[in-house]
Amino acid sequence: MFAATSDGIVVTDLQGCIVEVNPAYCALTGYSREALLGQNPRLLKSNRHDAEFYRRMWQALLQEGRWQGEIWNRRRNGELFVRWLTIDQVRDERGSPTHYVGVLSQLCAARRKDADVERTLHVDPLTGLPNGLLLRDRLRQAMVLGRRSGHKVALLHLDLDGFRPINERYGHPFGDRLLVAVAERLRTGLRATDTAARAGGDEFLFLLPEAGAASDAGLVARKLLDLLAEPFRIEAGREVRLSASIGIVLHPDDAEDVDELLAHAEAAMQRAKGAGRNRYHFYSRSLQARASQEMEIEAELRRALEQEEFLLYYQPQVDARRGQLTGVEALVRWNHPRQGILPPGRFIKIAEDTGLIAPLGEWVLRTACRQARRWRDQGLPPFRLAVNLAAVQFDDLRLVDRVAGWLIESGVDPRQFEVEITEGSAMRSPERTVERLMELKAIGVRVAIDDFGTGYSSLGYLRRFPVDTLKVDRTFLRNVPDDEENATLCAAVISLARTLGMSVIAEGVETAAQVEFLRERECDELQGFLFGRPMPPDELARTARTRTTLLPDGLPPARSRTPARQRRGSMPPRATPARTTPPGVSSRRKER
Ligand code: C2E
Ligand code: MG
Numbered sequence: 001m002f003a004a005t006s007d008g009i010v011v012t013d014l015q016g017c018i019v020e021v022n023p024a025y026c027a028l029t030g031y032s033r034e035a036l037l038g039q040n041p042r043l044l045k046s047n048r049h050d051a052e053f054y055r056r057m058w059q060a061l062l063q064e065g066r067w068q069g070e071i072w073n074r075r076r077n078g079e080l081f082v083r084w085l086t087i088d089q090v091r092d093e094r095g096s097p098t099h100y101v102g103v104l105s106q107l108c109a110a111r112r113k114d115a116d117v118e119r120t121l122h123v124d125p126l127t128g129l130p131n132g133l134l135l136r137d138r139l140r141q142a143m144v145l146g147r148r149s150g151h152k153v154a155l156l157h158l159d160l161d162g163f164r165p166i167n168e169r170y171g172h173p174f175g176d177r178l179l180v181a182v183a184e185r186l187r188t189g190l191r192a193t194d195t196a197a198r199a200g201g202d203e204f205l206f207l208l209p210e211a212g213a214a215s216d217a218g219l220v221a222r223k224l225l226d227l228l229a230e231p232f233r234i235e236a237g238r239e240v241r242l243s244a245s246i247g248i249v250l251h252p253d254d255a256e257d258v259d260e261l262l263a264h265a266e267a268a269m270q271r272a273k274g275a276g277r278n279r280y281h282f283y284s285r286s287l288q289a290r291a292s293q294e295m296e297i298e299a300e301l302r303r304a305l306e307q308e309e310f311l312l313y314y315q316p317q318v319d320a321r322r323g324q325l326t327g328v329e330a331l332v333r334w335n336h337p338r339q340g341i342l343p344p345g346r347f348i349k350i351a352e353d354t355g356l357i358a359p360l361g362e363w364v365l366r367t368a369c370r371q372a373r374r375w376r377d378q379g380l381p382p383f384r385l386a387v388n389l390a391a392v393q394f395d396d397l398r399l400v401d402r403v404a405g406w407l408i409e410s411g412v413d414p415r416q417f418e419v420e421i422t423e424g425s426a427m428r429s430p431e432r433t434v435e436r437l438m439e440l441k442a443i444g445v446r447v448a449i450d451d452f453g454t455g456y457s458s459l460g461y462l463r464r465f466p467v468d469t470l471k472v473d474r475t476f477l478r479n480v481p482d483d484e485e486n487a488t489l490c491a492a493v494i495s496l497a498r499t500l501g502m503s504v505i506a507e508g509v510e511t512a513a514q515v516e517f518l519r520e521r522e523c524d525e526l527q528g529f530l531f532g533r534p535m536p537p538d539e540l541a542r543t544a545r546t547r548t549t550l551l552p553d554g555l556p557p558a559r560s561r562t563p564a565r566q567r568r569g570s571m572p573p574r575a576t577p578a579r580t581t582p583p584g585v586s587s588r589r590k591e592r
């Protein structure tokens with residue numbers, strides 16, 4: 001009954017700590033059971049009841065063991081909802097109170113009508129978005145939470161450029177439909193915890209309750225502008241182009257209270273309009289300066305793409321025992337006209353933030369494939385080629401088609417081609433990752449999880465990802481084996497990968513002692529400065545042609561293992577990805 005009822009039920013101890021909830025309670029509040037256990041139901045407080053309300057509730061509970069009444073609560077996503085709440089004290093055999101149980105049930109019909117009225121008070125009837133009133137309420141709430149948690153709260157004021165002439169020219173019904181379409185599009189630019197509201201006319205407000213930093217708000221603003229840039233087709237044969245001006249304020253930096261924040265956001269929006277429209281402007285001068293600087297780098301990156309100022313370097317990956325070249329990882333460089341060769345750390349993040357990573361990533365894929373072809377034409381022995389994918393590329397629905405296209409164009413064997421995605425981007429939306437990886441596997445390419453150990457993987461998902469290789473992040477190799485903690489973690493990751501039937505590459509190998517440690521733990525492959533830095537393609541070709549092992553002088557190949565430890569028989573050079581499953585592991589992975 002507890003599980004099946006549609007009334008939300010919550011059990012707390014006498015201190016008000018939640019000890020159990022039923023599924024209906026989770027559905028109603030939007031929190032998972034795990035998130036609620038140990039919390040106080042105060043978590044749901046809507047701020048619509050005053051202190052006196054709660055004082056009376058407690059008085060009734062303490063004196064009569066029961067309270068009931070109508071209560072407004074707040075869901076996890078910020079929505080308000082109203083329910084009839086009955087709280088009863090639970091007593092043990094001896095009659096001493098042990099728990100409280102609260103039941104949230106639907107209001108009777110008459111009451112529900114009030115709630116509907118309440119809803120219309122908070123929603124813009126045209127677009128269905130929250131209205132300014134509700135936004136103010138959420139803004140106030142976000143400021144309170146932000147103060148407690150140290151998060152910044154960002155407020156964006158967006159005003160469409162040139163909406164009025166469109167409205168006048170095509171008529172109000174058309175203008176209304178355009179606004180609905182705009183609202184729908186803008187809403188897709190936000191995270192679930194953000195709020196988009198219509199402030200009236202052609203103005204919208206956006207509340208980001210957990211803006212990590214100012215740049216976060218800038219990113220969202222940029223995204224909103226990009227979303228609007230696509231033409232709107234409201235009626236057949238009539239295409240409308242829109243842009244907008246956006247003002248950004250941050251709490252607590254720019255203002256202390258709701259009215260001031262709203263006013264400053266509008267002022268900043270006016271400045272964006274004044275500066276030429278289709279842009280965003282921060283209220284604070286220093287943030288604006290930083291935003292301009294990023295825009296400058298962005299412009300430089302755009303130019304660099306056009307002028308083909310990027311290069312690919314290739315770093316060897318070797319088999320752990322003999323040091324034979326098994327593969328290479330393509331790593332991008334920017335050959336900057338004034339600053340020389342820049343490592344990706346200097347520009348990848350900005351490229352990601354500005355969306356330029358998409359064309360850059362495509363360039364990398366195409367160039368790497370062509371290079372593989374060139375090496376083959378030069379008669380080099382085959383080795384695997386790995387390419388890094390950024391999260392946005394991974395989100396791109398056409399990724400697989402593109403990869404397949406470049407492989408076919410260059411005649412590269414997909415089994416010798418590997419894509420690396422970081423653990424962080426794989427775990428952002430694991431269900432989608434599973435799907436995307438399946439697609440990649442279907443065309444025969446290999447998949448590696450990069451920087452493994454730096455994200456937060458769920459083992460459940462990791463098992464479901466059709467992944468060939470785990471790359472142990474190089475931070476885990478630091479001072480191994482002397483650093484015991486790192487050594488333990490490193491060994492654990494290797495054995496995890498084995499259990500899941502994946503092969504392991506250790507990144508950032510710099511010393512012979514690390515090699516010994518990794519061999520001992522049966523790590524399959526190694527990558528690091530000890531065997532070669534990332535190098536231009538010709539140098540890589542020379543290396544591949546002239547050296548049978550990349551082990552440095554003085555580091556002999558590993559002795560073959562004693563039979564007791566020998567788990568996979570003698571190890572062939574890893575030209576083919578085939579591997580047997582370690583004993584004690586189900587053949588789940590092989591079934592794929
Ligand atoms: P990553 O994919 O984990 O690449 C390995 C990085 O470790 C490379 O840095 C490499 O130079 C460095 N490394 C290799 N061996 C050693 C070593 O023994 N010691 C030390 N200290 N470092 C070593 P790099 O080339 O600066 O690349 C940094 C990151 O930039 C890459 O990390 C990757 O996340 C990203 N990146 C590089 N190229 C691309 C690309 O084409 N597309 C995307 N999306 N990201 C890329
Ligand atoms: Mg990588």
Ligand code: MG
Pocket residue numbers: 450451471473474507
């Ligand atoms: Mg890495």
